[in-house]
Amino acid sequence: MTADADSKPLRVLIIDDDEDFKASVRVLLEGQGYTVFAADSAREGLAALATYEPDAILLDVMMEDDFAGYGVSQAIRHKEELARFRTLPIIMVSSVPVSPDERFAMSGDVGMIRPDIYLTKPLNIPEFLGILSQATRQRRPGQATA
Amino acid sequence: MTDLAGREIVVVIDDDHAMRLSCEKILLRMGFHVESFDNGALGLDAVTRLKPSLVVVDLKMPGLGGMEVIARVHAIDADIVIVVITGYATIDTAVEAMRNGAYDFLPKPFMPDALRLIVNRGLERRRLALESHRHEQEREMLKRRLVTFVSHQLQTPLVAIHQYLDVLRHVGCEEAVDPQRLEWINRGLRRTEDMQRLIRNWLALSKVESQCLAVRRERVDLKCVISDLLETYGKLASADRITLESRLPEDACCVSGDPDCICALIDNLVTNAIKYNRPGGRVTVSGERFGAEVTIRVSDTGVGIAGDLLPRLFEEFFRVEPTAGDSPPAESGRLKRTGSGLGLPICRRIATELGGSIGVESTLGVGSTFWVRLPACRGVLKDLSATATP
Numbered sequence: 001m002t003a004d005a006d007s008k009p010l011r012v013l014i015i016d017d018d019e020d021f022k023a024s025v026r027v028l029l030e031g032q033g034y035t036v037f038a039a040d041s042a043r044e045g046l047a048a049l050a051t052y053e054p055d056a057i058l059l060d061v062m063m064e065d066d067f068a069g070y071g072v073s074q075a076i077r078h079k080e081e082l083a084r085f086r087t088l089p090i091i092m093v094s095s096v097p098v099s100p101d102e103r104f105a106m107s108g109d110v111g112m113i114r115p116d117i118y119l120t121k122p123l124n125i126p127e128f129l130g131i132l133s134q135a136t137r138q139r140r141p142g143q144a145t146a
Numbered sequence: 147m148t149d150l151a152g153r154e155i156v157v158v159i160d161d162d163h164a165m166r167l168s169c170e171k172i173l174l175r176m177g178f179h180v181e182s183f184d185n186g187a188l189g190l191d192a193v194t195r196l197k198p199s200l201v202v203v204d205l206k207m208p209g210l211g212g213m214e215v216i217a218r219v220h221a222i223d224a225d226i227v228i229v230v231i232t233g234y235a236t237i238d239t240a241v242e243a244m245r246n247g248a249y250d251f252l253p254k255p256f257m258p259d260a261l262r263l264i265v266n267r268g269l270e271r272r273r274l275a276l277e278s279h280r281h282e283q284e285r286e287m288l289k290r291r292l293v294t295f296v297s298h299q300l301q302t303p304l305v306a307i308h309q310y311l312d313v314l315r316h317v318g319c320e321e322a323v324d325p326q327r328l329e330w331i332n333r334g335l336r337r338t339e340d341m342q343r344l345i346r347n348w349l350a351l352s353k354v355e356s357q358c359l360a361v362r363r364e365r366v367d368l369k370c371v372i373s374d375l376l377e378t379y380g381k382l383a384s385a386d387r388i389t390l391e392s393r394l395p396e397d398a399c400c401v402s403g404d405p406d407c408i409c410a411l412i413d414n415l416v417t418n419a420i421k422y423n424r425p426g427g428r429v430t431v432s433g434e435r436f437g438a439e440v441t442i443r444v445s446d447t448g449v450g451i452a453g454d455l456l457p458r459l460f461e462e463f464f465r466v467e468p469t470a471g472d473s474p475p476a477e478s479g480r481l482k483r484t485g486s487g488l489g490l491p492i493c494r495r496i497a498t499e500l501g502g503s504i505g506v507e508s509t510l511g512v513g514s515t516f517w518v519r520l521p522a523c524r525g526v527l528k529d530l531s532a533t534a535t536p
Contacts (some may be wrong), residue, residue: 020309
């Protein structure tokens, strides 16, 4: 379950304006051997990408009461200067049980905003750790590490 | 309604030319925008078009009679004040006119002051009625906003508490941890889940009460709802060594309705079956589609419920209390754990609102089975989304 001890620890970037969520998930992930960087907003999160070089992002859909999380995921997928982060696994979280893209699905094509992984708060911990570990492991072999 | 100059509009309908003129004169002098017509059909057209505040109508006219005009004006807008004038006033016609929606009755001939008085009184009543409608609407809107706001304000901290406790339990599990500490964390989690369910029930109830269920109709597959719930409550059940199992058909069991309310319905039945079970017991959720109906059964292996209490289970705030004295609760057939007394009544209201029914069978010492029958959803997703209003 813990991050591979041989290589450098896996890095997780949490982008969420919810202090409680960040605090509890940080303790959980650090206990599992990950290192964690927490960003409070979409803007701060995007800025942290280049400096922190995470292996996965845990991204809140609803920040500052809007869908800022989708802005982050769209920027990563479509912005040229962020192209090298395109394959980064993004785990979207929200306290809304139904993924918002399912709600929007009624109004047409939502391929652009459909998250790869969508989890509901509070996280089901074993499930979350399993998904995170699988997502980062898949990525590490193909990633050129310094 | 008012005209462009801000004057209230009054429509006069009378076949008697002299009467129309004198009414017009009085009403114009009172500052109204007046339009008059010599027959019912033209008058009704004008009422539809102009949306007047008040209509003065003669009871006896050739063609469309006054009584018919009153009924139709009332049907167009019940807030339009209708004043009836007639030379053939009898108690009977007055009563009939009032029953059709007239505000007051003025026998011919009348003095200008008599008309002024009735018109002013009628319009004052209209103003009060409109104001009261507006208050009613505002109240309804505030209530809805309050429900959303409060539930959000309550749910956000609960989600945080839940997450902290979950992490504490998980972190604690790895080392040899004080069993007392773990037990308290589990109790805290259970309390938090109870409270989250209470909020969901409250939300569901407010939706039922504001008749929102009829508005938001989505296709919901009960198989997905049930498997999600069983996964969620696996932990809760395993704490009491209770096994959860489901027997569901191959095909989807779709019903149509508000997804939150349908989830609340099944959620209440499943959590009751866990809560009121005995340690080491079993909860079985089965579903079948028969004809145009889907039936879900939730069975427990708890102590059962005494037959005389079964009909009362779905009453609001009714709770099965342990009987004091003689026998211990576990053997008496009275449940030892109590809930809010809202879960089952809400289940019944949701089931009824969705055009279904709910019931219970129970054998003392063996267990209880709650069943809910809902109309199956026949159409394909596309057809349904076309009728759903966002």
